[in-house]
Amino acid sequence: MAARLPGVDTVASVRGLTRAFGDRVVLDALDLEIGPGEFIALLGRSGSGKSTLLRALAGLDREVTGELSVTGSVAVAFQEPRLVPWKRVLANITLGLDAPAERAHAALAEVGLTERAQAWPLTLSGGEAQRASLARALVREPGLLLLDEPFSALDALTRITIHQLVVELWARHRPAVLLVTHDVDEALLLADRVLVLDEGRIAHDSPVTAPRPRHRDNPELITLRADLLAALGVAPEGRS
Amino acid sequence: MSVIELEAPADVRPRSRPQPARTWGKAWQRWLSPVAVLAIWQIASSTGLLPPRLLAAPATIAATAANLIETGILPTAVGVSLQRVLLGFAAGAAAGILLALVAGLSRPGENAVDPLMQMLRALPFFGLIPLFILWFGIGETPKVLLVALAVAFPLYLNTFAGIRGVDGKLAEVAHTLKLGRAALIRHIVLPGALPQTLVGLRQSLGVAWLALIVAEQVNATAGLGYMINDAREFLRTDVIVVGLLVYSALGLLTDSLVRLLERRALSWRRGFLG
Ligand SMILES: Nc1ncnc2c1ncn2[C@@H]1O[C@H](COP(=O)(O)OP(=O)(O)OP(=O)(O)O)[C@@H](O)[C@H]1O
Ligand SMILES: [Mg+2]
Numbered sequence: 001m002a003a004r005l006p007g008v009d010t011v012a013s014v015r016g017l018t019r020a021f022g023d024r025v026v027l028d029a030l031d032l033e034i035g036p037g038e039f040i041a042l043l044g045r046s047g048s049g050k051s052t053l054l055r056a057l058a059g060l061d062r063e064v065t066g067e068l069s070v071t072g073s074v075a076v077a078f079q080e081p082r083l084v085p086w087k088r089v090l091a092n093i094t095l096g097l098d099a100p101a102e103r104a105h106a107a108l109a110e111v112g113l114t115e116r117a118q119a120w121p122l123t124l125s126g127g128e129a130q131r132a133s134l135a136r137a138l139v140r141e142p143g144l145l146l147l148d149e150p151f152s153a154l155d156a157l158t159r160i161t162i163h164q165l166v167v168e169l170w171a172r173h174r175p176a177v178l179l180v181t182h183d184v185d186e187a188l189l190l191a192d193r194v195l196v197l198d199e200g201r202i203a204h205d206s207p208v209t210a211p212r213p214r215h216r217d218n219p220e221l222i223t224l225r226a227d228l229l230a231a232l233g234v235a236p237e238g239r240s
Numbered sequence: 241m242s243v244i245e246l247e248a249p250a251d252v253r254p255r256s257r258p259q260p261a262r263t264w265g266k267a268w269q270r271w272l273s274p275v276a277v278l279a280i281w282q283i284a285s286s287t288g289l290l291p292p293r294l295l296a297a298p299a300t301i302a303a304t305a306a307n308l309i310e311t312g313i314l315p316t317a318v319g320v321s322l323q324r325v326l327l328g329f330a331a332g333a334a335a336g337i338l339l340a341l342v343a344g345l346s347r348p349g350e351n352a353v354d355p356l357m358q359m360l361r362a363l364p365f366f367g368l369i370p371l372f373i374l375w376f377g378i379g380e381t382p383k384v385l386l387v388a389l390a391v392a393f394p395l396y397l398n399t400f401a402g403i404r405g406v407d408g409k410l411a412e413v414a415h416t417l418k419l420g421r422a423a424l425i426r427h428i429v430l431p432g433a434l435p436q437t438l439v440g441l442r443q444s445l446g447v448a449w450l451a452l453i454v455a456e457q458v459n460a461t462a463g464l465g466y467m468i469n470d471a472r473e474f475l476r477t478d479v480i481v482v483g484l485l486v487y488s489a490l491g492l493l494t495d496s497l498v499r500l501l502e503r504r505a506l507s508w509r510r511g512f513l514g
Contacts, residue, residue, distance in 0.1 A: 060412055076416040082409055086431045086508045095427060096417035120508045136417075 011036050011143045011176045012057055016066035018200075019052055026052050028200025029066065034144065037174040041187030044197035045232060050180045053197065054148050057178065072143025075175075079149045081133035083121035090117040093136045107139035108132075110169060127158040131165070138169055145175040149182065163190060167212060184228050188221045189214050196231045204231040296478035304478040305485075313467065318486060320463035324380065325452050325490075328387025333444065335388065336395030337437070343396075344403030344433070345425065357396055365389050366454050373459070383455040390451035391444040398440025402433030435509070438502050445494045453487060 012034040019027040026049040034040060044050045055061045056068060058076045083092045093104040108114050111131040121129060130150060137145055147166075151159050167190060170177055181187050187194050188208060196204035206227065210220045278298050284290040285297030292300065308314035343353040365386065372382035406429050414424045456465020464483050471479035 058416055060415060074416070076413075078409070078413070080409070082413045084410060084413070084428065084431075086434075087427070088508075096414070096419045096423060122508065140417075 009036065010034060011072055012068075012070045012178075014057070014066065014068050017053070017056060017064055017068060018066050019049070019056065019061065019064045025200055027056070027064070030197075030201050032195075032202055034176050034178060036143065036176055039170055039177045039190060039192045040179065041191035041194045042178055042180045042197060043182070043184060043187055043194065043228060043232060046182070048197045049200060050197055051148055054146050054178065054180055057144070058146055070144060073140060074144045074146060075137035075140045075142035076146045077130075077133045077137045077148070077150045079152060081121075081129035083124075083129055083132055083136075085121050088118050088120060089113065089124070089132050092121065092132060093139055095136070097139060099139070104135075104139055107135040110138070111135045111165060127154055127162070130154060130158075130162065134162075134166070134169075138173065138175075141173060142175050145170075145177045147177065147179045149180050151186065152182065159186075164213075166190065184225055184232070185216060187228070188224055189216070194224070194228060196228060198231070204228065292477060293475050294477065296476075296481060301478045301481050301485075304476075305482045308479070308482060314482070314486065317462065317464045317467045317483075318490075321452060321456065321465070322490070324383050324455075324463065325387055325448055328384040328451070329391050329445070329448050331384065332388035332391030332448070333395055333441075336392035336440075336444070337399055339392075340396045340399035340403065344400050345429070354400070357393070361393050361397070365451075369455070369458055378459040383452070383460070386455045387448050387451045390447040394443035394447065395437070395440040398443070399433055399437045402436030402440075403429055405436065406432035435506055438498065438505065441501075442495060442498045445498060446491070449487060449491045449494075 010033045012032070014030060014032045017027050017030040017032075018025065030053065032053075042050050042053070052061070054076075056064045057070060058074055059070070083089070084095065087095060090101075090104055090108065093107055094101065097104070105114070105117070108117055111134055113128060113131055113135065116124060116128060116132075121132070124132060130153070134150065137147075151162055154162060163186070166177075166179075177191075179187070179190065191208055193205065193207050195202050198204075204227070206224060208220070208224060210218045214221060281290070281295075282298050285292070285295070285300070290297075296304070305314070339353050339357065342349040343357070344350070368389070369382070369386065372385060376382040376385065410428050410432065411424065414428050419427065453465060456463050457469065460466040460469065464486060468480050468483040471477075471483070
């Protein structure tokens with residue numbers, strides 16, 4: 001990764017990114033480069049600054065210091081779906097988009113929500129709202145898709161379905177993805193590259209090369225899981 | 241308080257348990273006591289226990305109402321009063337909402353407008369009537385202005401609070417969706433403030449009628465208030481009661497109009513009812 005020149009062949013490049021809240025330094029001279037089409041999972045303990053980094057990349061935090069360059073468009077799906085409650089699902093997808101309505105319909109179809117296009121967001125189930133939020137991000141055909149724990153509120157079954165959906169959509173549209181998650185297995189199943197944020201920096205950065213679809217008992221994933229859990233300061237389970 | 245008031249009916253109204261028999265029984269029981277009071281009132285009047293000088297009999301009031309409508313006195317009076325309230329309401333609502341937008345959408349605007357409004361709001365505006373008479377005479381202007389003033393404050397306060405209460409997370413969404421400032425205001429801020437504005441609208445219509453009644457009591461040569469005052473001179477309690485009934489009917493009418501507006505504009509909240 002280090003061989004890559006900043007600004008060349010990257011969708012986002014961050015150098016010395018620092019963010020403090022009062023005395024508390026959350027991001028401490030963090031460096032990160034994201035290549036086009038890369039699927040990255042970002043792990044880290046609660047409060048380690050994952051959301052802070054994501055907000056900086058999304059341009060939502062004006063108080064960060066350091067170099068931050070993002071080329072191309074960015075789309076965000078937040079942890080809570082954040083649909084605009086007074087706009088029907090379709091209108092949420094097309095909000096701020098000047099593209100033909102067919103694109104929005106196509107995006108809804110991709111996440112399996114065609115029938116709910118005219119529903120009010122408050123009537124959607126948690127998983128439906130999450131998928132609508134994903135469609136709203138994807139329809140913008142971003143170069144960089146930021147996902148902040150978008151699956152954490154879902155039940156295990158819906159989660160599996162949406163995991164598959166995200167990988168499919170990523171394979172089709174090829175945005176770079178930065179997925180924040182608490183779940184090591186989720187990271188290993190989905191990403192090309194797994195990062196661990198600790199002490200305000202990227203403390204661990206490893207590629208995942210296993211072919212998709214992946215299974216938890218793939219030997220590469222088992223080794224990586226142990227490494228990641230160690231990096232996260234969790235003792236690996238005694239089994240296996 | 242406002243949120244509860246608006247949202248409660250959506251979840252509470254039990255649609256799933258239609259019990260027509262019991263509902264009818266309840267409705268019937270609810271009419272019992274008003275009818276009884278009317279009957280006692282009528283008996284008291286007929287037997288001379290309640291002299292018409294103090295309060296006219298229900299039957300007399302009904303006859304007077306019919307007569308006032310036939311002769312065109314009541315329609316004319318209502319027309320004059322309605323005009324006052326509509327003019328005052330339009331002016332007050334425009335001013336209240338405009339000021340709320342100025343204060344709500346920018347910090348300098350807030351600094352310029354809000355302290356003034358908070359100070360003026362403390363004034364007992366019915367106490368302004370003597371000043372208004374000195375400034376504007378006893379014509380239509382002071383009456384319309386009093387209504388406008390009464391309307392402007394609830395709308396200002398609620399719309400301002402509504403704008404400031406818009407979820408900051410949605411503003412972030414707007415930013416990530418690349419909405420410009422105008423689009424942010426149009427798609428996020430104004431619709432987000434609407435529920436609170438409608439609460440203000442209902443409050444302001446309530447005080448609009450109150451302000452009209454007070455203004456018309458003081459000095460009027462036409463309108464409902466004039467009709468009532470004139471009736472007092474001649475001890476016509478029947479006419480007074482008709483006037484009061486018309487005031488309350490008009491108040492109820494405007495209130496139900498706002499409810500209708502609420503139901504249509506806030507249907508996204510009631511999505512659960514389909
Ligand atoms: N606006 C803020 N003001 C003060 N402190 C903040 C603010 N936002 C975040 N922090 C602090 O910064 C630290 C990192 O927060 P952040 O939300 O990035 O954590 P996170 O890694 O996303 O955690 P989680 O996994 O629990 O979501 C936390 O200690 C948090 O308290
Ligand atoms: Mg977070």
